Amino acid sequence: MARSQVPVVVTGLGASTPLGGDVASTWDALLSGRSGVRHLTEEWVEQSPVRIGAPVAVDPSEVLPRVEARRLDRSAQIALIAARQAWADAGFEGKASETGVDPDRFGVVCASGIGGLHTLLGNYDQLLAHGPRKVSPLAIPMLMPNSPAANVGLALQARAGVHTPVSACSSGAEAIAYGLDMIRSGRADIVVAGGTEAVIHPLPIAAFANMMAMSKREGDPTAVSRPFDKDRDGFVLGEGGALFVLESAEHAEARGATVYAELAGAGITSDAHHIAQPEPDGAGVMAATRKALDDGGLRPSDINHINCHATSTPVGDAAEALALRKVFGEVIAGIPVTAPKSMIGHLLGGAGAVEALATVLTVHHGQIPPTINVDHLDEVIGLDVVRGEPRKLGDGPVAALNNAFGFGGHNVVLAFRKP
Amino acid sequence: MASNEEEILTGLAEIVNEITGVPAADVQLDKSFTDDLDIDSLSMIEVVVGAEEKFGVKIPEDEVKNLATVGDAVSYIKNASAEA
Numbered sequence: 001m002a003r004s005q006v007p008v009v010v011t012g013l014g015a016s017t018p019l020g021g022d023v024a025s026t027w028d029a030l031l032s033g034r035s036g037v038r039h040l041t042e043e044w045v046e047q048s049p050v051r052i053g054a055p056v057a058v059d060p061s062e063v064l065p066r067v068e069a070r071r072l073d074r075s076a077q078i079a080l081i082a083a084r085q086a087w088a089d090a091g092f093e094g095k096a097s098e099t100g101v102d103p104d105r106f107g108v109v110c111a112s113g114i115g116g117l118h119t120l121l122g123n124y125d126q127l128l129a130h131g132p133r134k135v136s137p138l139a140i141p142m143l144m145p146n147s148p149a150a151n152v153g154l155a156l157q158a159r160a161g162v163h164t165p166v167s168a169c170s171s172g173a174e175a176i177a178y179g180l181d182m183i184r185s186g187r188a189d190i191v192v193a194g195g196t197e198a199v200i201h202p203l204p205i206a207a208f209a210n211m212m213a214m215s216k217r218e219g220d221p222t223a224v225s226r227p228f229d230k231d232r233d234g235f236v237l238g239e240g241g242a243l244f245v246l247e248s249a250e251h252a253e254a255r256g257a258t259v260y261a262e263l264a265g266a267g268i269t270s271d272a273h274h275i276a277q278p279e280p281d282g283a284g285v286m287a288a289t290r291k292a293l294d295d296g297g298l299r300p301s302d303i304n305h306i307n308c309h310a311t312s313t314p315v316g317d318a319a320e321a322l323a324l325r326k327v328f329g330e331v332i333a334g335i336p337v338t339a340p341k342s343m344i345g346h347l348l349g350g351a352g353a354v355e356a357l358a359t360v361l362t363v364h365h366g367q368i369p370p371t372i373n374v375d376h377l378d379e380v381i382g383l384d385v386v387r388g389e390p391r392k393l394g395d396g397p398v399a400a401l402n403n404a405f406g407f408g409g410h411n412v413v414l415a416f417r418k419p
Numbered sequence: 420m421a422s423n424e425e426e427i428l429t430g431l432a433e434i435v436n437e438i439t440g441v442p443a444a445d446v447q448l449d450k451s452f453t454d455d456l457d458i459d460s461l462s463m464i465e466v467v468v469g470a471e472e473k474f475g476v477k478i479p480e481d482e483v484k485n486l487a488t489v490g491d492a493v494s495y496i497k498n499a500s501a502e503a
Contacts, residue, residue: 070438137465
């Protein structure tokens, strides 16, 4: 057991998701089993192979001042909104130096899986239609993948380093793991960490659909994302993000901060198997799970809940379930799991962060949100999937894992514990 | 298409407001783009491109650095549109 590290706690939460413009509305919808998936109404949808998605419930233009918004890609807009919420939630106001935080001891880690796609493709449309003069001089600082992190760092005055891990759909979770490392290694006392994504656009939808990764199910959009269900046939694309304020426990205690959960540990591995397919025997996922447990000083029997990556693809959900059954053995029967993507869709680089948010709130409130649309639990899953009503956790110690995996063979497992 | 100075100032003020949020009323002939209106070099390019479109003129990149004040820009646009 490697437990010599500095304890790190979560003291602030912020989010903009398909379920709500903040943490409270998102959590409320998760507990009620309300879906954020809907018919898309943009003009291009007519020709798109997929016509549903899960856009953020509150458009960033309703929150940010117009001039600030026009200098930011949509992904950075979402990140900035979530970061400001998390900052305020942690009890801070204004820039670091104005609120008693040493900027040199404060870092930002904000991931994106794809980057400023709307800016890139929007400017390319302008280039083709009107020539080079119509390409925005702000295009590069807006589209670069580190733009959300850099803008959060600018807004809050982070000088201990601003970082952007990119690992496809595990990016958001990897950012939180990176934040943990920054604090443990002594490079920062406080890190704002999480992920964002905004790529509901015809190009990625066509590309994902051509990969056969997205569901083409017709009918009620809220019934399309169905992780662990026998009839699941692919993911639904969502957008949004979440950011945490991570703090060394010592720093949090010194200022009397409210603690949601301890970020006990993280496990990161890579499959070296295939660029887009999960390893069928789940070795990489199993290794990441073991590392997260070990890093957090946790035994398999300490785990009360797992928030699964489960995207609603036939192969991916089965591979994750198999890996969990293998790692936990008989203990898995007593570990209720859930799959938030049934309600929010797949937020790619935002997924790991928003689902880590759900995991932290589960630890904090002692309630596991249900997975919706599991009409017929696939018998190959073999997990206790929470369905219908939220499941209450007992009064004893609570520890939970959050899984996030990405194209490229990335596996990230985060471990949270009730303080 | 020739425009008079007042029309150009009004049009330019609208562009500056759209891009930077500076109130249109603050965009006066004697104001410096950088020192008074706090417009950075990237936003200045956007203002220039907006002005080219609005007034049907060309403002070459080499000229942009000479446009220190709003008055400089208004004069340049006035002369350029008179030639056009």
